[in-house]
């Protein structure tokens with residue numbers, strides 16, 4: 001019998017991610033392009049995953065798009081909200097999770113889900129760069145540190161620096177002044193991670209936290225933010241190396257359901 005394939009694409013503000021499933025709902029491919037909605041990123045991520053799997057668009061049984069740019073993606077058969085897709089992706093990997101903390105490139109969301117993985121409540125910050133990946137991107141540029149290396153520096157810190165400004169622009173000046181007064185870079189990085197985690201933890205407390213808790217989105221890859229979040233919430237966090245793909249995974253699972261339920 002011919003194998004069936006199901007594709008999920010998550011078109012975010014800064015990155016485009018795809019996940020490919022086979023008919024057993026196993027992940028058989030992924031792709032990520034660091035360019036999001038309104039760019040060629042979504043098409044590149046789509047072509048990349050097909051090429052790696054040696055498939056063509058005609059081999060895919062169903063494609064679901066999610067994320068900020070989902071409406072614009074014409075290759076998809078259907079679209080679903082980011083909240084539902086993150087919930088579905090996380091529930092598939094961690095069935096006991098009830099709170100999802102998703103920090104992306106330009107927003108942060110805290111999503112409460114029930115035992116079946118359905119969204120029951122959420123809060124979102126999409127108004128302010130502080131508490132999002134954008135804050136970390138700006139700070140990494142000032143510090144001339146690759147975004148992937150922030151966690152190494154944060155984990156070497158002896159005493160995290162206090163970043164008191166809640167605005168990204170003011171926090172940028174604060175970091176520059178700490179650097180010029182000789183503060184240790186590792187301490188500054190840990191302070192930056194604590195600042196992001198602290199802001200999103202306050203958001204999480206507003207929605208109400210029910211364990212288990214999981215971090216998703218690109219910022220979850222930063223162990224410095226995960227450590228600080230765990231400290232702020234006083235709870236352990238679930239984390240998958242596929243954290244940035246949770247929305248795409250949920251979309252691919254919805255694609256599977258379209259033809260199998």
Ligand code: ADP
Nearest residue numbers: 012013014015104105133148217218219221222
């Ligand atoms: P969106 O869906 O909004 O485009 P993502 O969930 O893909 O966003 O997350 C993008 C953010 O993830 C970037 O702003 C960046 O700060 C962060 N990020 C990506 N990779 C890493 C990494 N290896 N370590 C730390 N942060 C990362």
